[in-house]
Amino acid sequence: MxxxxxxxxxxxxxxxxxxxxxxxxxxxxxxxxxxxxxxxxxxxxxxxxxxxxxxxxxxxxxxxxxxxxxxxxxxxxxxxxxxxxxxxxxxxxxxxxxxxxxxxxxxxxxxxxxxxxxxxxxxxxxxxxxxxxxxxxxxxxxxxxxxxxxxxxxxxxxxxxxxxxxxxxxxxxxxxxxxxxxxxxxxxxxxxxxxxxxxxxPAFPRGSWPDIDQLRIASPDGAVAVTRHVPSWAASRRTIVVIPGYFGSSRHGPYGLYNRLAHEWAWQGFETLTIDPLGSGDSTPVFRDFTSEVRSVEIVAEWAARRSSSLLLVGHSMGGATALRARDRAGDQDWPVWCLAPLCRLVDLARVFLPERQLDELEHTGRTFRHGLELRRDMIDEAGAAWDALSENVGRVWLAGNDRYTAGMDLTPIPPDLQVTIEGADHNFSTNGCFPRLLASTSAALADMVGPMPQAGG
The missing domain is CATH 3.40.50.1240 (Phosphoglycerate mutase-like)
Structure with a gap:
């Protein structure tokens, strides 16, 4: 032949x-x-x-x-x-x-x-x-x-x-x-x-590129809604799971950030999954806490790992802590974690993100509201604890140069050579034409993850 x-x-x-x-x-x-x-x-x-x-x-x-x-x-x-x-x-x-x-x-x-x-x-x-x-x-x-x-x-x-x-x-x-x-x-x-x-x-995907499937991955804890972006050309068994931040809880992401990244990463040959965590979007409307956020990632990652030769978790904002905790709970699974503009600790949220009135409310009642969403002290504390304990395991982090929320963060556990700053970017990488620069930087890093071609017999 x-x-x-x-x-x-x-x-x-x-x-x-x-x-x-x-x-x-x-x-x-x-x-x-x-x-x-x-x-x-x-x-x-x-x-x-x-x-x-x-x-x-x-x-x-x-x-x-x-x-x-x-x-x-x-x-x-x-x-x-x-x-x-x-x-x-x-x-x-x-x-x-x-x-x-x-x-x-x-x-x-x-x-x-x-x-x-x-x-x-x-x-x-x-x-x-x-x-x-x-x-x-x-x-x-x-x-x-x-x-x-x-x-x-x-x-x-x-x-x-x-x-x-x-x-x-x-x-x-x-x-x-x-x-x-x-x-x-x-x-x-x-x-x-x-x-x-x-x-x-392997055979080409059945649909037109990007082949986008809307899935619901079932589990005993509820079903997680997933958008699956499949590459048409690059022969890939490599998968990326994008984990949203708390306020970017949709699988589309703020200003469509996650969709835009998934589209371009699929172009490079990486099947990319964006998710609605349990309790948000089109997923099962359970009570939402840090445990449910982590469980959502585990449900999707375990499903993807059965079909893929490699798995990368990419967390945005508080999603960075969620990704790290899910990776930690996975034991010996080789799931690298990348973070985009991580914002996971109360001390960082308190600097700019939450005004004094909301901080007082959070302190005295254990919860506050922002953009119509409930934000609870227990969830912030658990995310912060995960970040403090596990941030040294971050594979790479992208910081936004004009992000007033993350300015002044202590990133000493992460080696400087693993930190990339996108100048002029805001927390959602949506201003000053910064998205192409974010994409170029992440694409260059992904190029090092390209796997081998199919063997002659398979």
Missing amino acids: AVIVLARHVETEKNLRDIHGPSDLASVTARGQEQVTRLARAIQAAAVGVTAVVATPTAQAVVSAQLLAGQLGVRYEGELDLPAIDLGVAAGRSTAELRTAHPRAHRSLDRFRTRVISAVDLDIPEAETARDLERRLVAWWRKDGRDRCPNRLVVGSSSTVLMLAHLLNGVLPSDARYRYLATPNGSARVWRGEGDAWSAT
Whole structure:
């Protein structure tokens, strides 16, 4: 049985400038060099029988293919006669330039890349149509592709990887299923078969990307509502569980923070679960306390761990303490914990978050109300105790530079090299354009967690 390993080229200067279509900007970045090494090691470890490397005809793909051939110790056989799609007025323009020069084309391309429309619905002046693309793609496969691709590592641009992935899956550009795939730079997937019968390992998710499922995970303590964001391209058995803070108790997060993170992390190949803790949102309406918060994480993490080779817990605000306690109760389970703007202790809440009137109420009655939610002293004390006892186990923490709530926190248990500050950010990472910087930083950290490719037999 033959094998095809299909990979997108590694990061180059073109990616940093966000240019669509053809470009000669092929200088590989430092991150791109790391991707070459990581991908070559994964291919070698997978023992998939690659005998040579070929590239589609873009400068970025050719450079990447040559570097990978050198790392793998196999020959580079040159370019395939499969040009990238002609994007008409979008070609050679950055997203910002296209938005200004051709708003209609920008909107159409954006809707395609967010999987709202299929290729046949694209509306970009002067661009190649789905029907024209289909004709040349099918002709190329019959004439050249089915002979040159098997037992090779095929390195392509975003659009050529999209063409080949769908072709191998039996989907042509005129099909409504021909939608954008999230193909991170330096990522690969394996197909096995021969002739025109190929199957991906593992199989692609059944729906369009991001494949979002709404779940209710049952337990004797109640059902936890979960939104599951599944990657379409990157072959992943790696899962992230996002744990909300007390006042960001919805699985959407304040200003949609958790949804936005989940969308982008799924793009990178990480199945991401956002949750409503028991007693909040669409979960079972039980009495909510710190124990129920921790139990909610355990219910979801245990469900995910049965299906995943690795699990990462990411807690926001008070969710950092919740994640740490759940990890501690899991015993020898390898569940790293990351924290975003942790706010877990009464001494920190008292500085700015709670006014004097609410602090007095909390002291004398054991509870107060904020934004219509009850906040109880016992819950704060338990969260604070968890943070004090376990914060030295935090794998990484992201702090918000303009977060008046967490300013002045004692973070001495966490080594400085594990602390990242997103300058200009507020507690919810929603101001001063800080979200892209948070995303870039977390994405770089996640890149180090990429697992091996599927083995030749599985």
